[in-house]
Amino acid sequence: MATPSDGKATDDDMFKIIKTSTNALGPRRARLALPGRRAIETPHYLGLTSRGIIPHVSQDNFESLMDVSGVYIALEDFIERAPQKVPAILKFARQRPVDPLRRFVALPDETLLVVGARRTPPLAAPAANSNTNTSVAISTAIGFKTLKAEDYAEDVELLKPDVVIGLGDIPYERALSSKRIEKAVDRQIQWLKDHVTSRQQVEAEDGTSCKLFAALLPVSCANQQYYIECLTGEARDDIHGLAVYDLETLSDLPESLSDLPRMGFNDSKTPHDILRNVALGIDVHAVPILTIASEAGIALDFDLSRQDRSSGILPLGIDMWLTGHATDLGPLAKGCTCYACTDHHRAYLQHLLNAKEMLAWVLLQVHNHAVMDRFFAAIRQSIDRGTFDADAEVFARAYEPQLPAQTGSGPRLRGYQYRSDHAGETKKNPKAYDAFTKLDTPDTVGTPDEAEVAALTGSIRPAEVK
Amino acid sequence: MPSAQPPDPMPPKPSALTFNLLARCSTTKARASLLTLPHGEVKLPIFMPVATQASLKGLTPKQLEDTGCGLCLNNTYHLGLKPGQKVLDAVGGAHKLQGWKGNILTDSGGFQMVSLLHLATVTEAGVEFLSPHDKSPMLLTPEHSISLQNSIGSDIIMQLDDVIATTSPDNARIKEATDRSVRWLDRCIAAHKNPESQNLFCIIQGGLDLDLRRQCCIEMVARDTPGIAIGGLSGGEAKDAYCKVVSTCTDMLPAGKPRYVMGVGYPEDLVVSVALGADMFDCVWPTRTARFGNAVTDFGVLNLRHASYAEDFRPVEEGCGCKICLPKDKGGLGVTRAFVYHTAAKETVGAHLLSMHNVFYQLGLMGRIRQAILEDRYPEFLKAYFQKLYAGEKSKYPDWAIGALKEVGVDLLQG
Numbered sequence: 001m002a003t004p005s006d007g008k009a010t011d012d013d014m015f016k017i018i019k020t021s022t023n024a025l026g027p028r029r030a031r032l033a034l035p036g037r038r039a040i041e042t043p044h045y046l047g048l049t050s051r052g053i054i055p056h057v058s059q060d061n062f063e064s065l066m067d068v069s070g071v072y073i074a075l076e077d078f079i080e081r082a083p084q085k086v087p088a089i090l091k092f093a094r095q096r097p098v099d100p101l102r103r104f105v106a107l108p109d110e111t112l113l114v115v116g117a118r119r120t121p122p123l124a125a126p127a128a129n130s131n132t133n134t135s136v137a138i139s140t141a142i143g144f145k146t147l148k149a150e151d152y153a154e155d156v157e158l159l160k161p162d163v164v165i166g167l168g169d170i171p172y173e174r175a176l177s178s179k180r181i182e183k184a185v186d187r188q189i190q191w192l193k194d195h196v197t198s199r200q201q202v203e204a205e206d207g208t209s210c211k212l213f214a215a216l217l218p219v220s221c222a223n224q225q226y227y228i229e230c231l232t233g234e235a236r237d238d239i240h241g242l243a244v245y246d247l248e249t250l251s252d253l254p255e256s257l258s259d260l261p262r263m264g265f266n267d268s269k270t271p272h273d274i275l276r277n278v279a280l281g282i283d284v285h286a287v288p289i290l291t292i293a294s295e296a297g298i299a300l301d302f303d304l305s306r307q308d309r310s311s312g313i314l315p316l317g318i319d320m321w322l323t324g325h326a327t328d329l330g331p332l333a334k335g336c337t338c339y340a341c342t343d344h345h346r347a348y349l350q351h352l353l354n355a356k357e358m359l360a361w362v363l364l365q366v367h368n369h370a371v372m373d374r375f376f377a378a379i380r381q382s383i384d385r386g387t388f389d390a391d392a393e394v395f396a397r398a399y400e401p402q403l404p405a406q407t408g409s410g411p412r413l414r415g416y417q418y419r420s421d422h423a424g425e426t427k428k429n430p431k432a433y434d435a436f437t438k439l440d441t442p443d444t445v446g447t448p449d450e451a452e453v454a455a456l457t458g459s460i461r462p463a464e465v466k
Numbered sequence: 467m468p469s470a471q472p473p474d475p476m477p478p479k480p481s482a483l484t485f486n487l488l489a490r491c492s493t494t495k496a497r498a499s500l501l502t503l504p505h506g507e508v509k510l511p512i513f514m515p516v517a518t519q520a521s522l523k524g525l526t527p528k529q530l531e532d533t534g535c536g537l538c539l540n541n542t543y544h545l546g547l548k549p550g551q552k553v554l555d556a557v558g559g560a561h562k563l564q565g566w567k568g569n570i571l572t573d574s575g576g577f578q579m580v581s582l583l584h585l586a587t588v589t590e591a592g593v594e595f596l597s598p599h600d601k602s603p604m605l606l607t608p609e610h611s612i613s614l615q616n617s618i619g620s621d622i623i624m625q626l627d628d629v630i631a632t633t634s635p636d637n638a639r640i641k642e643a644t645d646r647s648v649r650w651l652d653r654c655i656a657a658h659k660n661p662e663s664q665n666l667f668c669i670i671q672g673g674l675d676l677d678l679r680r681q682c683c684i685e686m687v688a689r690d691t692p693g694i695a696i697g698g699l700s701g702g703e704a705k706d707a708y709c710k711v712v713s714t715c716t717d718m719l720p721a722g723k724p725r726y727v728m729g730v731g732y733p734e735d736l737v738v739s740v741a742l743g744a745d746m747f748d749c750v751w752p753t754r755t756a757r758f759g760n761a762v763t764d765f766g767v768l769n770l771r772h773a774s775y776a777e778d779f780r781p782v783e784e785g786c787g788c789k790i791c792l793p794k795d796k797g798g799l800g801v802t803r804a805f806v807y808h809t810a811a812k813e814t815v816g817a818h819l820l821s822m823h824n825v826f827y828q829l830g831l832m833g834r835i836r837q838a839i840l841e842d843r844y845p846e847f848l849k850a851y852f853q854k855l856y857a858g859e860k861s862k863y864p865d866w867a868i869g870a871l872k873e874v875g876v877d878l879l880q881g
Contacts, residue, residue: 051813052805058818059799060529060789078808088777088804095779106799141812326549327556343528343565347557351520351549358524358814414812 014211014240015261019383024258025250027278027388029380032261034162034211038110040069042261042283043383044376045274046112047071047369048120048291050416052078052105054369055291056361059106065339065366067373070112070162072286073105074119075155076147077416080140083151093158097206101159114213114263115156116165116243117147120286121267123419124173131169133187139416149187153195157202161210165243165263167191168215176219184217188227196238211240213263218246221253232256250280270402271302271316271375275392278379289403290372294364296406297321297353299332299340300371304378304395314399318346320364321408325350332363338370339363353408361411480661481692482621485724491844494874495716495743498839501724503621504663505561505569508536510724510745511835513736513828514571515753519544520564522825523753524818527566532789533826534833536568537621539748543575543606546614547597559619571622571748574611574654576629576669576697577729588628590646608653612666616659624695625654627669632703632711640673647671647697648685655689667726669697674707676714683718693724696744700729705866708735709742713873716743733762733831737851738867740835741844741874752828756820759810761803762827764854770806770820778803782819788826790819845876852878 019029033039047054047068054062054071062068079087093100101113117136125137125144135146149167156164169184169191176184192214203209214231217224231239232254241261244250250262264282268274269289277285293300298317306314318332331341332349340349340363352360382388413428482504489498499510515522515530516539522530530538540560549563557563560570575593586595592607608626615623627650628643630636651668658666668686672678686694696715699708712727719725724745730736731749739747752762759771763783768775770782779802781791792798801819809816838847848871856862860879868878 051809053809053813053815056524056814056818058529058815058822059801060532060822061526064528065526088808091777092779092802092804103794103800104802104805106794106801106805326553329557329562339526339528343526345565347549347553348520348563348565351553351563355519355521355544355548357519357521358817359521359526361814362524362526362818411814 015259017259021281024253024255025280027379027383028281028283029383030261030283032112032284034112036109037112037162038069040112040284041380043278043285043379044069044283045285045287045372046114046263048286048288049073049105050077050119050291050414053107054365056294056358056365056411059108061362061366063108066369068111068369070114070284071107072114072116072120073101073161074122075115075117075152075159076119076138076140079138079147079155080142080145082145083148087155090155090158093160097160099160101161112163113161114163114165115159115161115210116215116265117152117167118170118172119416120265121288122172123416126419126421131171131187133183133190136167136169139419141415149191150194150198153191153198157199157209163211163213163241163263165213165265166195166215166239168217168243168245170215170218170245176217178223181217181219181223185224185227188215188217188224189230192227192230192235192239196235199238212238213241213243213261214239215243216245216249218249218266220248220251224249228254228257244282247277247280247282250282271399272396272401274375275304275379275395278383279389279392285376287372290368291365293317293403294361294368295410296403297360297364297408297410298368298404298406299349299364300368300403301333301336302371302375302395302399304375304382304391306398313397316399316403319404319407320346320349320360321353323350332367333371336367336370338367340367341370356409358411479690479692482661482663482665483692483724485693485722487721489840489842491741491839492842493845494741494848494871494876495713496740496835496839496844497721497743497745498836499724499745501745503537503569503665505567505621506536508569509833509836511736511740511832511839512537512746513731513832514539514746514748515825515828516541516748516750517564517566518750519548520560523757523821524814525821525825527564529818529822530566530825531568533822534829535825537571538566538568540564540570540572540618540620541575542572542611542614542618542624545572545618546575546606551614551617554614554617554619559617561619569621570618572615572618572620572624573728574608574615574624574626574669575606576611576624576627588643588646590649592626608650609657612654612657613659616664619660620664622665622667622693623658624667625651625669625691627651627671627697629671629698630673631701632673632698632707633701634673637673637675640675641678643698644671644673644678644682648682648689651686651689651691655691665692667691667693667695669695669728670715671698672711673698674703674711676710679711679714680718683715687718687720691723693726693746694719695726695728695746697728699727700749705735705864706869709738709866709870709873712739712744713742713870719743731828733828734852734855734864734867736828736831737835737848738870740839741848741871741876752824753821756824757817759806759816759820760824761806761820762824764851765857766855768803770803771810772807775803775807778807782806782823783827786823786827787830788823790823790826848876849878849881 017030030042078089123139129137129144138147169187263284300317325346328346382391484502486500518541611626627647668691672682726746727744730747731751761768794800838844
């Protein structure tokens with residue numbers, strides 16, 4: 001919150017560490033509070049958006065059926081024809097400079113908006129389309145494009161999210177050679193400095209700017225030493241948090257950066273991964289498993305504080321496709337109080353999936369996010385109690401290591417979910433319709449046959465072959 | 467005409483509705499009424515959105531309720547296949563299945579004869595069709611249609627009728643289908659197990675042959691069902707022929723029962739059909755067209771997938787009171803056309819947003835129609851509606867609408 005002395009919120013106001021572990025690497029409790037937004041108790045998670053909304057969750061449902069405190073939005077979802085054509089969202093931001101990103105995606109005032117360049121998880125660019133000294137490869141609705149570092153800095157400041165993740169030279173899906181790390185370090189330093197300079201101009205003009213989180217390379221701090229020195233040195237006052245892409249980076253994080261909030265963008269695929277991240281001190285977590293599970297037809301069902309350990313190793317979720325649910329009027333997960341579990345039941349979910357109705361994914365998103373809300377609430381309580389390590393250990397033994405396998409089909413694949421690697425690939429989505437074939441029986445239109453009519457009282461039954 | 471004659475005199479038939487006629491337009495045949503069904507009152511005239519498979523295309527029952535809907539459709543044919551009768555019985559019907567507190571109307575499955583014609587063959591016994599699952603031949607009889615609708619537990623159930631395309635050139639076949647529909651109504655009435663809790667509506671057939679329609683009306687009315695539907699329309703016939711059929715039928719129908727024209731949903735068709743004396747309508751169009759990125763407005767249909775909307779920062783429809791269009795400071799979301807463009811056909815949310823707007827629009831239109839009838843200014847409403855829709859260009863008004871409304875005393879081109 002703003003202090004009277006300088007009119008600017010200080011880092012201390014924004015991020016307050018409530019409890020930290022004795023060793024440098026360990027779970028911690030904190031509060032992330034940005035002006036005008038709901039304060040977020042950490043550890044917590046961010047909802048992950050696609051084109052500005054959490055997939056399948058319209059904004060009214062987001063507001064009334066969910067309790068998501070913050071979301072992550074990728075700039076690449078909005079800028080397909082840039083720079084040749086100024087993206088609509090930037091024109092919107094120039095016309096309506098008050099909170100433009102929030103107004104454009106129509107999310108509530110209290111929701112924390114975090115913007116980065118790439119989606120989470122991102123679609124890795126083809127080798128031929130790699131990052132350069134001045135740009136990164138992005139995936140847009142019309143294919144892979146490049147995003148210039150200077151354009152990124154300018155665009156995100158114009159959109160005024162609450163938090164912006166500095167552009168990172170992250171080589172998704174590829175290992176960094178030592179030579180490549182050297183190059184990446186140089187780029188990170190340059191991009192960060194340029195972004196800070198660009199922000200200073202914006203701030204001079206309208207007095208506000210969003211919080212800048214520096215992207216760390218997915219290697220240890222020792223391996224990106226010059227960049228870390230820049231962060232602890234000249235750039236220290238210009239950054240408000242860190243974006244972590246690999247847990248290795250936390251292993252030797254310098255003490256002078258420890259009071260900054262850490263957002264984790266490493267690909268956590270299970271709640272076990274989330275607990276590992278928490279254990280190493282990630283504060284805010286990007287968790288792709290929510291939408292992945294929902295689209296697979298899986299209702300998550302895990303709980304850090306579950307006492308009942310009698311029934312052997314528990315599954316992390318329930319496959320709602322299974323026909324066994326067809327007449328089950330129980331909630332998706334026992335004891336869950338979300339809208340999907342209180343107003344609906346397994347039988348409806350099973351029917352919706354089976355009938356390929358979009359509402360299935362809506363209800364699963366509502367439920368799965370509620371499960372994640374409770375999971376993080378339990379994590380925070382566990383840290384408060386000082387029992388986190390023990391609780392995480394019990395959890396690891398109690399639950400299966402992976403989510404149940406997907407058995408039914410999900411929504412149509414969208415362009416951001418796969419990459420075409422060569423010409424002539426088969427279609428990713430099967431054809432929804434086939435030509436109907438005519439019933440091959442003679443025309444039987446005629447006067448009623450009394451006996452025939454009298455015989456027909458039963459159910460839809462196989463017609464007699466004529 | 468049908469061999470089976472209804473007993474005469476008829477004992478009063480059980481019914482699970484009350485129908486109160488509140489007002490009649492002093493010029494046209496439009497009516498405003500209140501229909502009380504087992505799951506609550508609904509105001510007529512009404513548009514009923516179609517939740518084919520027990521779900522309104524991505525919207526929660528709560529969102530559907532928020533659009534003002536108190537009566538929606540389910541499809542017997544689809545629910546009979548998925549989740550199937552056994553599941554419906556075990557769950558306790560479609561209301562429980564989908565968590566819907568309002569009313570449900572189910573069609574009989576008869577319309578699939580037209581829409582899936584090359585899949586189906588009609589005999590006196592029923593409709594033969596190929597199972598969409600394994601292509602094995604199946605048979606849907608009037609008895610089974612009613613049995614399924616009893617299991618669904620819908621508040622209004624429809625008789626199985628022999629539907630053929632109104633555009634069919636085969637007059638003998640049309641006559642046969644009409645007579646058969648009457649015979650099938652008798653079988654449906656006999657098979658109906660819950661007349662105290664579910665209202666069986668008959669369906670007037672007869673193609674575009676007005677005499678046949680009149681005869682069918684006499685036969686069907688004599689069977690004294692709680693409500694009456696006019697079926698077999700909306701299958702590609704000329705609009706003026708459609709209007710003549712509706713108007714001919716409403717002249718024959720008792721004033722004290724609701725009249726439902728099946729499969730109609732374009733706004734122009736709604737405002738004209740109400741003037742011709744119809745009360746209830748259903749159509750998949752508003753939600754289907756939403757999935758194609760189309761928004762229904764007083765100014766016509768906007769295709770928001772068109773690039774011209776990419777930078778259009780106005781609401782979907784200026785002045786609309788739906789959650790999507792209402793600005794933030796009035797409790798809405800303040801979604802712009804540009805955002806719909808950004809998500810239409812790319813995220814399911816794009817379809818959800820437009821479905822909400824379009825359903826709200828259709829229900830709101832019926833509400834405005836009703837208010838105009840109650841205040842006896844429906845002719846003025848009609849003129850203003852067409853004026854806005856065609857931006858004042860009377861030369862663009864469709865001839866069928868001008869003609870049909872002239873028949874009921876409204877000259878769209880005057881004033």
